[in-house]
Every structure is written in C-alpha cells, then in structure tokens.
Amino acid sequence: MLCERCGLSSSVYVTVEEKVAMFLLVAGHGLKMKLLRGTYKRSLGTISTHFSAILRAILSMHGEFIKLPDANVQSPNDYKWKWFGDALGALDGCHVDVSVPVAAQGRYRNRKQAVTTNML
Structure with missing residues (x-):
C-alpha cells in the first residue's frame, strides 16, 4: 500500500x-x-x-484507517451511559499526582516512576 x-x-x-x-x-x-x-x-x-x-x-492514508465517531449513533438506554454522552471512547492520558500509603504505591507508579493515577 x-x-x-x-x-x-x-x-x-x-x-x-x-x-x-x-x-x-x-x-x-x-x-x-x-x-x-x-x-x-x-x-x-x-x-x-x-x-x-x-x-x-x-x-x-489517515482517511482509510481512522474512522471518526458517527454523530447519528444513539447511545443505549442504560442509565450508566448518561455520564459518557460526549465521550469519544478513549482516555486522554492525563495523570495526576496522588498520595497513597507506601505499601500501595507499586500499583500507582507510572512508566516514569512517579506515583500518579490516570484521570478520565
């Protein structure tokens, strides 16, 4: 191609x-x-x-491989979806610093070894 x-x-x-x-x-x-x-x-x-x-x-060739969301698609009637009405379906990757006990810090370390959590 x-x-x-x-x-x-x-x-x-x-x-x-x-x-x-x-x-x-x-x-x-x-x-x-x-x-x-x-x-x-x-x-x-x-x-x-x-x-x-x-x-x-x-x-x-981005037009052939990247498909933008269709605005005409109706979201499900499930009550859980009301919070994601304008969501595009991907995380933005924004990390915020958190303060957690030393024993739990391993789960919160990012690739740069900082103690953070991913925010939607």
Missing part, C-alpha cells in the same frame, strides 16, 4: 521493506535511532530521513 498509493520506492541502498522495518522498530518498540545505526549500518541522518518518509506516507 505504501508503494502503490503513497509513491514510496526503494532507494539505491535502502529498500522499502527495510525503511518500514526501521520505522516499526522505532515507533512500535520504542527503540532509539542510535541503536538502529549499528543494526542497519546506516547513519542517523539516513535513518531519520527514511523514518520521516514512512511517517508522512502513513499519515497521508
């Missing part, structure tokens, strides 16, 4: 498959581009250029 619809093509030294693999390792697994430099034997500039090209190509 990236080649056919977005016009991506292999360069002299890097194939489209290799570009996508580098992109997925950075975006999907959170690897640093510096680690890819040793794995793929490419410079950081090359990796960054190909990452940006793949990202632009994926974002150009």
